[in-house]
Amino acid sequence: MTYSARISVIIPVLNEAENIAATIANTRNVEIIVVDGGSQDSTVQIAKELGVKVLVSNTASRAQQMNAGAQTATGEILLFLHADTRLPIEFDTMVYQAMASNVVAGAFALRIDSASWRLRLVEMGVNMRSRIFALPYGDQAIFLKAKLFHELGGFANLPIMEDFELICRLRRRGRITIISTPVITSKRRWQKLGIMQTIFINQVAIIAYLLGISPQKIADWYRR
Numbered sequence: 220m221t222y223s224a225r226i227s228v229i230i231p232v233l234n235e236a237e238n239i240a241a242t243i244a245n246t247r248n249v250e251i252i253v254v255d256g257g258s259q260d261s262t263v264q265i266a267k268e269l270g271v272k273v274l275v276s277n278t279a280s281r282a283q284q285m286n287a288g289a290q291t292a293t294g295e296i297l298l299f300l301h302a303d304t305r306l307p308i309e310f311d312t313m314v315y316q317a318m319a320s321n322v323v324a325g326a327f328a329l330r331i332d333s334a335s336w337r338l339r340l341v342e343m344g345v346n347m348r349s350r351i352f353a354l355p356y357g358d359q360a361i362f363l364k365a366k367l368f369h370e371l372g373g374f375a376n377l378p379i380m381e382d383f384e385l386i387c388r389l390r391r392r393g394r395i396t397i398i399s400t401p402v403i404t405s406k407r408r409w410q411k412l413g414i415m416q417t418i419f420i421n422q423v424a425i426i427a428y429l430l431g432i433s434p435q436k437i438a439d440w441y442r443r
Contacts, residue, residue, distance in 0.1 A: 224318075226311055227252060227294030227365070231284035235302035236260040238405065243269050245305040250294050254284040262302075281357075282374040282381035289365070289373055298362040299382075303405035306360060313398050314362055323393035324363035324386075326355030330401035337414050338406065346397070353395040357382030358404045363389065378438035380428050 226249040232239060233256040243251060243266065251271040255263050256279035266273045274291065276284045285299050296314060300306065307313070307327070317325040329345045331338045349355045361382060371388055374381040389395055409417050420441060427437050 224296055224315065225250060225294035226296045226298055226314060226362075227289075227292035228298045228300050228306075229254065229285055229288035229292060230300050230302055231256065231281045231288070232258060232262050232266070232302045233279050234258045234260045234262060236262045236265055238303045239265050240269065242300065242302055242305055243271055246300070246310075248311055249298075250292065252288040252292055254288040256280070256284050280376065280378065282376055285381075286373040286376075289368060292365060295365055296362055297365050297368050298360055299357065300360050301358050301404065303407065304358055304360060305403045307400045307402065310360075310400075313400060317396050317398055318362075318364065320396065321394070322396045323367060324361060324389045325396040325398060326359040326361045327398045328401040329359050330403050331406050331409065332403050333406040333409070335406075335414075338409060341409070341414060341418065342401075346401075349397045353390055353397075354383075354386060355395070355397060356386075358402070359397075360402050361386070367392070377434040379434055379441055380424065380437065383425065383428065 228246050228249050228251050230242065230251065230253045232253055239262055252274065253266040253271055254274045254276055256276050263273055274287055276287050289297055296318060298314065326349065328349065329342055331342055349359065355361060375384050377384060386395065424437050424441055428434065
């Protein structure tokens with residue numbers, strides 16, 4: 220993969236007016252595609268004013284939003300970015316170098332935008348899991364070649380766990396690398412329910428999925 224390859228950054232959004240401008244501003248020299256899932260705030264307007272490509276999806280399904288963005292992307296590399304996550308400076312160079320090292324996909328280490336020592340421990344756990352088991356999650360900005368993404372059929376149309384399911388398929392195709400420089404993600408989901416409860420919910424969701432429980436049932440429970 221050469222440095223002339225184009226990167227397309229795909230950002231699924233839903234009511235992200237508070238975050239989208241900073242996320243886009245931190246993402247330069249690439250194609251940016253924002254896919255809105257029906258925002259009721261000024262997310263779409265802000266994205267359009269910043270001059271990026273904006274698609275409006277007929278569903279708030281993140282999997283379908285990301286697939287829609289991938290269908291219109293022109294880059295040879297696709298990078299899927301959460302709207303509340305900021306990429307590091309020179310992320311594009313890091314992605315090129317990673318993709319040149321005989322891997323099928325990659326992601327970044329995680330840093331949570333908080334001074335809490337408890338969240339430092341969460342980061343350590345996330346980054347250890349990612350490196351040892353090659354299991355990054357969506358908030359770590361997963362990237363891969365567009366050709367492989369389309370060959371695999373994109374994200375499965377699941378209401379939850381779409382990132383985990385894709386990574387499991389990618390692991391069967393080859394090595395997944397983790398870039399040591401982290402993305403910085405919002406602390407909001409850790410604040411909403413509390414750190415321990417968020418960890419518990421995430422792990423139960425993964426175990427339930429691996430046990431074959433319907434993703435719709437997991438999603439219903441997760442959202443409650």
